[in-house]
Amino acid sequence: MSNELLRVIDATVRFGGLTAVDHVSFEVRRGELLGLIGPNGAGKTTALRSVTGVVALSEGRVELDGERIDQLPIAKRIRKGLSLSQQMVKPLREMSLLDNVALAAGSDKTQSPLKALMQVDVAREREDAHAMLKRVGIDHLANDMPGIQPLGILKRLEMARAMALKPKLLLLDEPLAGLNSKEANALATTIAELNASGTTIVLIEHNLGEVIRVCQRLVVLDNGRKIADGEPRAVMNEPVVRAAYLGGDVVAEQGVTHAAH
């Protein structure tokens, strides 16, 4: 078993004339919490979506556990061990928080329609779901409906549901967006705890303070290209990264050539 759980190799995504992700390569190591950062429009979310299959790669490849997955439909990639917590929270509003998570926890029962038709029991999945809600700290709301919950709770619900799939790799797309600093701090701590208990995580986030606090390694994108990766504080001190965030074009250009070598 290699140390690299996910490998994105030379990934390129074009929308018509626009190149949103431009020959980006990075890897995610087993057990780490990797931050994928960059200014608005850098291509982070698109890169993540090309991993899950929401957008198709124009070039390049994605390997999970040494197996190529970039040709598979979304649902199949999820079954291979990916899990995505989306930027826009999307709970199923007609079922309780508990059942939202239980639906994900029952993924072995929903593998095929025939299997699903033969299964009625939900006791185990509800138990798992309860444990998962507890891990993200909202088990006291298990029987409430999602419609009346504030964003902070829904973000945690989304994360619990993604975790309930028992993924090899959890992809979090801006889980802290829209939260106040106290909520963001608490949720970032929860993410770090999930990682500490063995889940490999990729975190896309704008909240740099929290990213630097919890991530072990960063990959920085700008204008669709990877401009840096490495240990968080070192990466943030690189001129090319500072320039990307502060908007110094000349330095950024030099940085790209530098990074390419």
Added chain:
Amino acid sequence: MAYEITLLTTMGISVLFALSLNLITGFCGQISLGHAAFLGIGAYASAMCSRAGMPFLATIPLAMLLAGLVGIVVGLASLRVRADFLAITTMGVGFLFVGIVRQQDALGGELGISGIPDPGMSKTAFMLLSLAMAAAAAALSFYIKRSWMGRVFSGISEDEDTMRVLGIDAPAYKLWAFAIGTALAGAAGALYAHHLKFIGPDSFGFVESITVLSMVVVGGIGSVLGVTIAAALLSVLPAWFQVIGDYKLLVYGGLLFLMMRFAPGGLASILSAIFGKSRAKEAGAA
């Protein structure tokens, strides 16, 4: 007594037919404006086979199989389209069915098929069979709703994209909904043909598709109990009130509009509002 028997038979067939659409539209959220085509496929298959000498009961599984197979084909065509386009597609299938049948002399063309052989059982026995099949469809619906398939269906009906992200093979589930729902409609068609002894292309047109849709909507989309009650009531209205039979499209179309506008949850939600929370769960889980 003969009148009551006919009425109850009609009710049984309508409930079976409405529950078959409820599986597709109510449980899985896939709208169909051409469901009568599958009633027609079952009816024609059963009528032709029984005219060729096959015993009536043996034609039922055949009718289900044929309707289900065509249902899967239509389902396949619908996998890539979303709600509004699906409505148009299924409506097209309904018209296509009528159009094709009209042109086939082997199927009786415009004149339809008359003199469909007797099912070989008393009217009472036929009534009991119709009611039993409706009850079986209701039982199956309740079971599916409780099963993991039902959970996935309700998720797909609310938000398909999210279900994909949960690793759900949404197209496969939709196909199953189409297969089960259209096969049940085929069974209803076999009963229908042998109940009326006559079928023609117009028995399975747009009006019938709207009628069955209005039964589902009036009952409460996805609610097994509500749809059963609504289908039973609405199916006998034309027999009680001549005017409804004369203005079918107006009455059922109007009903559809009024329910959508004023009570989108249908009978199920009206009842639960009156009788408290106990049934809200049933409607809500849909």
